[in-house]
Amino acid sequence: MPEKAISVADLTLHIKAMVEELFPSMWVAGEISDLVRARSGHVYFTLKDESAQIRSVMWRSSAERLNFDLEDGQAVLCFGNLEVYAPRGTYQLVVRKAQPQGLGALQLAFQKLQAKLAAEGLFAAERKRPLPEFPRRLGIVTSPTGAAVRDFLQAAANRFRGVEIVVIPALVQGQGAAKSIVAGIRAAHQITPALDVVIVSRGGGSLEDLWCFNEEPVVRAIAESRLPTVSAVGHEIDVTLADLAADVRALTPTDAATHVLPDGERLLSAYQNLSQRLHRSMRSNLADRQFRIDALSNRPILARPHEFIQQRRRDLDELDARARRAAWSQFQQARSKLSSSAASLSALSPLNVLTRGYSVTLNQDGQAIHDANEVQVGDTIETKLHLGTVESTVVRRSTS
Incomplete structure (x- = not known):
């Protein structure tokens, strides 16, 4: 009752x-x-x-x-x-x-699989690929209703808005979760246009809750991904085999956004700084060009071009006159030198001696006779006088 x-x-x-x-x-x-x-x-x-x-x-x-x-x-x-x-x-x-x-049994299974996959090189540092600096399209494999996707999207929106994010639904806990995550990773490779990065994520939980991210098919799917991968599973203290196989391990879904996306505020600050520097440089260059134009415009050739031409004409006339005077001076000097040389030659010329009553006797070859032995009786000789010539025949010769 x-x-x-x-x-x-x-x-x-x-x-x-x-x-x-x-x-x-x-x-x-x-x-x-x-x-x-x-x-x-x-x-x-x-x-x-x-x-x-x-x-x-x-x-x-x-x-x-x-x-x-x-x-x-x-x-x-x-x-x-x-x-x-x-x-x-x-x-x-x-x-x-x-x-x-x-x-415990799960921890032993974790360590056993970790040792096996590490021996195959799935966790080797040299396999890790860098994330693109400026990704355009991201894919996140996670539960579409969980806290992880909300945290990631909120952090991504606060960090950088110029990127497209594709949410790929998957179970992230319980039976069938591993198979669903593997299918999500494979689906990420089929999306067109191609993704730049694929993120596998879920929020924190117990070892059992996160166990699907320690299962071998999931770990191998991450390691074999052709796209750079980020594992953002659990909280900072949680470490899964998916974290070890991924190219980058993020401590939380929010931290994944920090790893994958550029810092929008830093980029904006850098852009503004570069923009200011560019404007300052342009203003400085324009001021310099204006100064040079002003300086050129004040030059006589541009300010008074006709006066400049007249000055050049006067300079040309002066140079022409100087050239003429120099040429005439050179001509006079050459003529004086020639007259002096002619006088010297005239003084040394044998013909000039003939004017004083001397004569020159030449043989039949036109050569001057210096010795009586150079002719024979009967030879014809020619005597050059100051005025005219006399032709003679040798009838006698004497060497004394």
């Missing part, structure tokens, strides 16, 4: 009493996941196995007594008791002691 209904608080108190009485302190084996260390010193985590999980807490006083560090993926034995938290209607294991068992 409605009048016999009890309150939620009473019901929860009954459950709390029964559970805490039925389950005293006990050892529980499981694998740690979703480990969080609060600033207060308390440690919160999930203890799980293959088929179930339970939220757990270790208060600061107990955590400080541990002689090892709790880590995600670690298999542990925890000693504590169940507690029902009435305000939330939940239960949790309050851990007072813990001891390590080794690595």
Whole structure:
């Protein structure tokens, strides 16, 4: 009957009493996941196995007594008791002691596959390709309704708007997620015009939530991508095999936008700086050209061209007169020198001696006779006088 209904608080108190009485302190084996260390010193985590999980807490006083560090993926034995938290209607294991068992199954699988793929060179640094400096089209393989795509698009819009972003839907958690991500990466290669970069992304989560990004088909699809790849999976502390295989690992989806896109504000500042420098340079060049034009316009040849021509004509006339005077002087000097030379030659000429009563006798060959032995009796000789010549026949000769 409605009048016999009890309150939620009473019901929860009954459950709390029964559970805490039925389950005293006990050892529980499981694998740690979703480990969080609060600033207060308390440690919160999930203890799980293959088929179930339970939220757990270790208060600061107990955590400080541990002689090892709790880590995600670690298999542990925890000693504590169940507690029902009435305000939330939940239960949790309050851990007072813990001891390590080794690595959990997922962590062991992670390390085994990592070693295998590393041996094949899928994570080698020399395989990493640089991202384009100014991409035009990006593809992001992720859940279209998740926080990752919203964070990426918001960061991209704030950083640089001159790029086209194609969202390629994919499951990023649970059964079939790995196959869906591989299909998304392959679809990115079929898009036309071609993409410049492909980003594989999702928000943070536990090792189980992110496990699809550690599966071999996904890791190989990223490593074999013809397009440069960026892995932006989880938060900064999360590291997946997809991160190791990608060309660039981004800590978060927001960080991926920083890696892939140029800084719009920096580019704008650089553009404005270059624009100002260009305008200053143009103004300086124009001022210099104007100064040179003004200087040229003040020159006489441009300011008074007719006067310049008249001056050149006067200079030409003066040069012509100087050339004529120089030529006449050279002519006079040459004529004087010629007269002097002619006088000297005339003084030395034998013909000039004939004017004083002397004569020159020539043989039949026209050569001057210096010795009587040069002619024979009967030879015809010619005597040149100052006026005229005399032809004679030798009848006698004497050498004394």
